[in-house]
Amino acid sequence: MAHGIYLDNNTTTHPSEKAIAKMLPFLTERWGTPSAPHLIGQQLFPAIEEALKGIYALLGAKESDNIIFTSSGAEGVNQIILSTYFDITVHTGKNQYITSVIDEAPAILAIGRLEQLSCVAVMAPADKNGRVTAQAIIEAMTPRTALVSLAWANGLTGVVNPIQEIAAVCRERGVYLHIDASHVLGKIFPEWEEIPAQFLTFNGDSFHAPSGTAGLFIRADVNCSPLILGGMEQGGYRAGTYSVGGLAALGQAAREAIDARDYMCTEVARLRGKFEKDLIASIPDAIVFFQDQERLPNCTAIAFPGVANEALLYLLSRKGVYASIGGGTYQQLGLILAASGIDPILAHTALSFSLSRETTEDEIDRAIVIIAECVQHLRKISKKNIIVSL
Amino acid sequence: MAHGIYLDNNTTTHPSEKAIAKMLPFLTERWGTPSAPHLIGQQLFPAIEEALKGIYALLGAKESDNIIFTSSGAEGVNQIILSTYFDITVHTGKNQYITSVIDEAPAILAIGRLEQLSCVAVMAPADKNGRVTAQAIIEAMTPRTALVSLAWANGLTGVVNPIQEIAAVCRERGVYLHIDASHVLGKIFPEWEEIPAQFLTFNGDSFHAPSGTAGLFIRADVNCSPLILGGMEQGGYRAGTYSVGGLAALGQAAREAIDARDYMCTEVARLRGKFEKDLIASIPDAIVFFQDQERLPNCTAIAFPGVANEALLYLLSRKGVYASIGGGTYQQLGLILAASGIDPILAHTALSFSLSRETTEDEIDRAIVIIAECVQHLRKISKKNIIVSL
Numbered sequence: 001m002a003h004g005i006y007l008d009n010n011t012t013t014h015p016s017e018k019a020i021a022k023m024l025p026f027l028t029e030r031w032g033t034p035s036a037p038h039l040i041g042q043q044l045f046p047a048i049e050e051a052l053k054g055i056y057a058l059l060g061a062k063e064s065d066n067i068i069f070t071s072s073g074a075e076g077v078n079q080i081i082l083s084t085y086f087d088i089t090v091h092t093g094k095n096q097y098i099t100s101v102i103d104e105a106p107a108i109l110a111i112g113r114l115e116q117l118s119c120v121a122v123m124a125p126a127d128k129n130g131r132v133t134a135q136a137i138i139e140a141m142t143p144r145t146a147l148v149s150l151a152w153a154n155g156l157t158g159v160v161n162p163i164q165e166i167a168a169v170c171r172e173r174g175v176y177l178h179i180d181a182s183h184v185l186g187k188i189f190p191e192w193e194e195i196p197a198q199f200l201t202f203n204g205d206s207f208h209a210p211s212g213t214a215g216l217f218i219r220a221d222v223n224c225s226p227l228i229l230g231g232m233e234q235g236g237y238r239a240g241t242y243s244v245g246g247l248a249a250l251g252q253a254a255r256e257a258i259d260a261r262d263y264m265c266t267e268v269a270r271l272r273g274k275f276e277k278d279l280i281a282s283i284p285d286a287i288v289f290f291q292d293q294e295r296l297p298n299c300t301a302i303a304f305p306g307v308a309n310e311a312l313l314y315l316l317s318r319k320g321v322y323a324s325i326g327g328g329t330y331q332q333l334g335l336i337l338a339a340s341g342i343d344p345i346l347a348h349t350a351l352s353f354s355l356s357r358e359t360t361e362d363e364i365d366r367a368i369v370i371i372a373e374c375v376q377h378l379r380k381i382s383k384k385n386i387i388v389s390l
Numbered sequence: 391m392a393h394g395i396y397l398d399n400n401t402t403t404h405p406s407e408k409a410i411a412k413m414l415p416f417l418t419e420r421w422g423t424p425s426a427p428h429l430i431g432q433q434l435f436p437a438i439e440e441a442l443k444g445i446y447a448l449l450g451a452k453e454s455d456n457i458i459f460t461s462s463g464a465e466g467v468n469q470i471i472l473s474t475y476f477d478i479t480v481h482t483g484k485n486q487y488i489t490s491v492i493d494e495a496p497a498i499l500a501i502g503r504l505e506q507l508s509c510v511a512v513m514a515p516a517d518k519n520g521r522v523t524a525q526a527i528i529e530a531m532t533p534r535t536a537l538v539s540l541a542w543a544n545g546l547t548g549v550v551n552p553i554q555e556i557a558a559v560c561r562e563r564g565v566y567l568h569i570d571a572s573h574v575l576g577k578i579f580p581e582w583e584e585i586p587a588q589f590l591t592f593n594g595d596s597f598h599a600p601s602g603t604a605g606l607f608i609r610a611d612v613n614c615s616p617l618i619l620g621g622m623e624q625g626g627y628r629a630g631t632y633s634v635g636g637l638a639a640l641g642q643a644a645r646e647a648i649d650a651r652d653y654m655c656t657e658v659a660r661l662r663g664k665f666e667k668d669l670i671a672s673i674p675d676a677i678v679f680f681q682d683q684e685r686l687p688n689c690t691a692i693a694f695p696g697v698a699n700e701a702l703l704y705l706l707s708r709k710g711v712y713a714s715i716g717g718g719t720y721q722q723l724g725l726i727l728a729a730s731g732i733d734p735i736l737a738h739t740a741l742s743f744s745l746s747r748e749t750t751e752d753e754i755d756r757a758i759v760i761i762a763e764c765v766q767h768l769r770k771i772s773k774k775n776i777i778v779s780l
Contacts, residue, residue, distance in 0.1 A: 006430065012423040012631065020417045027410045027600050033402040035717055038707035040396065071461035071602070072630025074620040090506055106620030106629060113619060116480055117507070205631055210417055212461070212602070212633030227617065229503060230464040230496030231717065239496060240462025241402065241595055243602030246633070317428035327425055327621065 004320030005363045005370070009206075010155040010183055010299055010354035011324055016208040016256055019249040022051075023210065026245030033241055035233050044244050051251025055215055058185055058207075058254035059200065060192045066224075068216040068237045069247045073182045076201035076216035077106040077149065079227035079238070080178045084147045085114055087223050088176070094146040095119040100132040101339045104180060105330040107149040120144070128341040130157045130290045134165035141173060149178040152190075155206075156326050156333045156352040157340075158299030159290050160188065164195060171196040176222070182206045186257030187264050187296050198222045204246075208356070209253035213246045260357045268355050269297035275353065275364045276300055282372040289337065289350070296354075301333060303342075303350040307378045309334065312351060315374045321367050324352045394710030395753045395760070399596075400545040400573055400689055400744035401714055406598040406646055409639040412441075413600065416635030423631055425623050434634050441641025445605055448575055448597075448644035449590065450582045456614075458606040458627045459637045463572045466591030466606035467496040467539065469617035469628070470568045474537045475504055477613050478566070484536040485509040490522040491729045494570060495720040497539040510534075518731040520547045520680045524555035535565045542580075545573040545596075546716050546723045546742040547730075548689030549680050554585060561586040566612070572596045576647030577654050577686050588612045594636075598746070599643035603636045650747045658745050659687035665743065665754045666690055672762040679727065679740070686744075691723060693732075693740040697768045699724065702741060705764045711757050714742045 006014070026047070032040035034048060056063050070076045081097065089095045097111040101123045111121045124136040137148060148170055153160040163179055170177040178199040184190060186207040192200070199222070204213035218224045218237070230239030276288045279302060287303040304312060309325050316323055326332040337347035355364075396404070416437070422430035424438060446453050460466045471487065479485045487501040491513045501511045514526040522540060531538075538560055543550040553569055560567040568589040574580060576597040582590070589612070594603035608614045608627070620629030666678045669692060677693040694702060699715050706713055716722040727737035745754075 004429070008426060008428065008430070011426050011431075012421070015417055015421050017418075023417070027405055027413070028407075031402070031405050031600070033595070033601055036398060036401050036712070036714070037717065038398065038703060038712045039394070039710075040398070040712050041401075071465075071632065072618065074630035075461075075618050077620065078618050086503070086506060104620065106618070109619035109629075113476070116476060203631060205423070210421070210633060210635070211423055211631045212636060214631075228462065228465050228468050228496070229499035230467065230494065231721075239499075240464035241593060241601045241604075242461065243600060243633075243636070245600070246602060313428060320429075322426070322428045322430050324426070327427065331621075 004322060005367045006322050007353040007355060007359070007367060008322045008324045009356040010352070012205045012211060013208045013356055014358060015210045015249070016253050018256065019209055019253040022252040023245035023249040026243070026248060030244070034244060035231070047248055048244060051247045054251035054254040058258055059217060060190060061217060062193065064220045066218040066220065066235065066237065068218065068234050069242055069250070070214045070216050070238065071212055073180065073201045073203035073214045074106040075227065076214060077104070077178070077180060078110045079216060080199045080201070080224065081107070081110040081114065081147065081149065082227055083223070083225040084176060085117060085119065086225050088146045089119060094144045096122060096142050096144045097146055098122045098124055098137065098140045098148045100124040100126060100150055102126045102130070102132065102154055102336045103149070103151050107180065108330050111149065126340045129293050130154065130159035130336070130340040131293065132161050132166070134162055134169045137166050137169055141175065145173070145175045147176045147178060149180070151180040152184045153296050154336060155183040155299070155354070156324065156331065156336055157290055157301045158295040160184070160294040160296065167195045167197050183296060186261055187298060189261060199224065204250040204253055207253055207257040209250045210246060212243070213250040215250065263357055265297050268357060268359065271359060271361060271364050272298055272300055272355055274361070275368065276302070278368045279371065282368055283375055287346070289342070298356065299352065299354040301337065301350050301352045303346050304375050305346060305349055306382060307349050307375055309349055309351055311378055312374060315378065316371065319370045319374060321370050324354070326352065394712060395757045396712050397743040397745060397749070397757060398712045398714045399746040400742070402595045402601060403598045403746050404748060405600045405639070406643050408646060409599055409643040412642040413635035413639040416633070416638060420634070424634060425621065437638055438634060441637045444641035444644040448648055449607060450580060451607060452583065454610045456608040456610065456625065456627065458608065458624050459632055459640070460604045460606050460628065461602055462604045463570065463591045463593035464496040465617065466604060467494070467568070467570060468500045469606060470589045470591070470614065471497070471500040471504065471537065471539065472617055473615040474566060475507060475509065476615050478536045479509060484534050486512060486532055486534045487536055488512045488514055488527065488530045488538045490514040490516060490540055492516045492520070492522065492544055492726045493539070493541050497570065498720050501539065516730045519683050520544065520549035520726070520730040521683065522551050522556070524552055524559045527556050527559055531563060531565065535563070537566045537568060539568040539570070541570040542574045543686050544726060545689070545744070546714065546721065546726055547680055547691045548685035550574070550578065550684040550686065557585045557587050573686060576651055577688060579651060589614065594640040594643055597643055597647040599640045600636060602633070603640040605640070653747055655687050658747060658749065661749060661751060661754050662688055662690055662745055664751070665758065666692070668758045669761065672758055673765055677736070679732070688745040689742065691727065691740050691742045693736050694765050695736060695739055696772060697739050697765055699739055699741055701768055702764060705768065706761065709760045709764060711760050714744070716742065
């Protein structure tokens with residue numbers, strides 16, 4: 001199966017061969033379940049510990065804190081928000097929950113559901129730089145704020161939020177903070193121990209672990225009741241059988257992500273810069289957003305005035321170039337740009353491109369040619385349509 | 391790695407080689423995510439549909455109903471119970487939830503948590519045959535009952551609950567019914583279309599799919615809001631990335647489970663009968679429970695008077711025979727037997743043994759010799775301890 005030129009790595013990544021190799025023995029020979037109190041279960045423990053060590057290392061986290069293996073980042077986000085309701089709101093009456101208008105759908109929807117339980121959901125705005133500022137969080141807060149849940153970076157625009165400042169604001173006011181770190185792990189150098197947040201979630205398939213592997217990080221001194229109740233698996237934080245092989249793959253992918261961070265921040269960032277520069281040279285009226293902001297090294301959002309982004313995405317897919325416009329109701333690039341003050345018509349001409357450590361310079365060069373052709377083609381059709389309709 | 395004599399198949403099963411073979415391409419070549427609106431995502435749809443067809447066939451379900459791929463049976467159980475709260479209790483005030491004292495921990499704990507939201511949890515009793523009767527459900531019900539959640543069969547004793555009768559009772563009273571079918575799929579011939587239940591959950595690793603694969607079945611005319619909110623994946627019933635490979639493996643395992651049902655109900659049942667008969671011949675005072683009840687064909691619970699079941703489980707594990715005493719706070723064999731009226735001291739001498747289609751007659755013969763030796767050994771030690779302590 002040809003994968004063409006894959007520039008949608010912030011949606012999912014190609015699983016690392018080494019990670020899959022780590023997984024396979026648990027699908028064949030070592031197939032037990034760690035909750036079984038006999039040898040077939042117990043002998044899995046060393047592999048589980050080895051995998052967890054890799055994840056701790058990627059986060060730069062102390063092993064006294066807890067990491068829960070989940071099936072998706074979305075699961076972890078939902079767990080934090082529901083557990084905050086049961087662990088804080090029920091006992092203290094603090095019932096206000098803050099996320100942002102440009103956040104991911106799991107946080108927005110899970111907080112939204114709490115409104116049925118008499119909670120108040122607040123969406124902090126984005127500024128014109130595509131960021132959620134600490135000031136915006138301060139203005140959203142009340143003495144009843146129970147939780148702030150924010151993505152560390154936006155996976156479509158690549159803009160990194162000032163999480164350290166926001167965490168300081170939350171700490172000052174005694175408010176719990178959840179950071180969705182899916183898009184930053186392996187791309188920036190988080191100093192987790194210096195960020196006073198209580199919870200962190202991530203998707204493994206953002207850094208070359210297979211789909212369906214993810215994690216939820218919980219500080220040692222914080223409670224987090226399960227989303228999936230039903231037993232003492234994973235220290236009582238999450239019941240249900242799980243794929244030990246998936247966890248082993250996640251641990252291996254985490255180790256590789258650590259090794260690749262320098263490369264991501266230098267060579268991949270260079271390729272992203274070349275992509276932007278050469279694309280502007282080919283399509284002079286294309287607009288690269290938020291270039292002067294702190295951004296993920298692998299990601300760029302670019303508008304092609306006069307071209308509907310859905311049409312361009314579809315045409316590029318047919319030509320073997322894969323990009324993104326986001327998905328669902330909330331995490332759409334057009335809406336995120338519009339929420340950051342970009343003219344909505346222009347916003348809906350934009351695509352998001354995200355590279356990985358596997359992206360080559362040759363792919364970038366070929367992608368630019370194909371994108372330029374497709375944009376030209378769609379503009380021609382668009383003009384013809386106008387003439388016909390005249 | 392030697393797996394010894396594995397008689398703990400109701401905890402987890404050896405993944406089928408064919409199921410794993412179905413999974414592998416999605417870990418290597420076909421690694422996209424189906425929510426991506428371009429070729430890399432969209433080309434996964436035929437495989438997803440093929441897998442779902444296998445699961446529909448195993449359930450004997452109409453494809454107009456919905457099947458959601460989940461990470462565990464426990465996840466599905468939690469989804470149904472929380473969604474019933476949001477979809478029924480919030481709108482109607484019906485706030486009583488029924489499960490049974492011998493049910494699995496996810497149902498007991500998830501219903502228990504709703505008590506924090508002013509719901510009432512009721513645990514229907516088991517009768518002396520290890521069953522939950524329709525009469526017990528009738529007696530537990532009130533006009534405010536929102537949901538009954540029951541396991542179709544107990545995975546430790548093997549006793550099958552009279553689900554048809556219970557479903558009829560629920561239908562008459564307009565109460566939703568969830569059936570946890572993990573232990574029956576592939577072992578009995580459910581006629582799902584004739585059972586008026588709204589929800590069904592199962593774990594794939596009960597029928598030789600890999601761990602971390604499971605399903606939630608929802609009738610077409612019933613709502614079930616997500617446990618994991620965050621997007622339109624899986625028709626909006628469950629957000630978050632998931633392992634398409636895991637789903638493919640589950641579909642294949644479902645097909646094999648259909649093919650193996652006859653064998654499970656004849657040859658595996660014969661081996662189970664031989665195991666019980668020969669074990670009694672070797673250890674005359676051993677007691678087989680619920681032999682005259684409708685039971686799963688592969689499972690038996692046997693007491694060894696005078697022997698602590700935890701000690702026996704441990705010793706058997708060292709000798710390469712793997713059995714079960716259950717796990718966690720609720721699903722313990724001793725508690726389940728005691729709840730069915732068995733003397734608690736006797737109940738805590740019992741082990742559960744569960745065969746699979748891979749269990750051989752030679753394994754059964756060897757297991758009996760090892761079990762008899764271990765029981766004799768523990769009884770000797772126990773007598774010596776008594777003499778010493780005198």
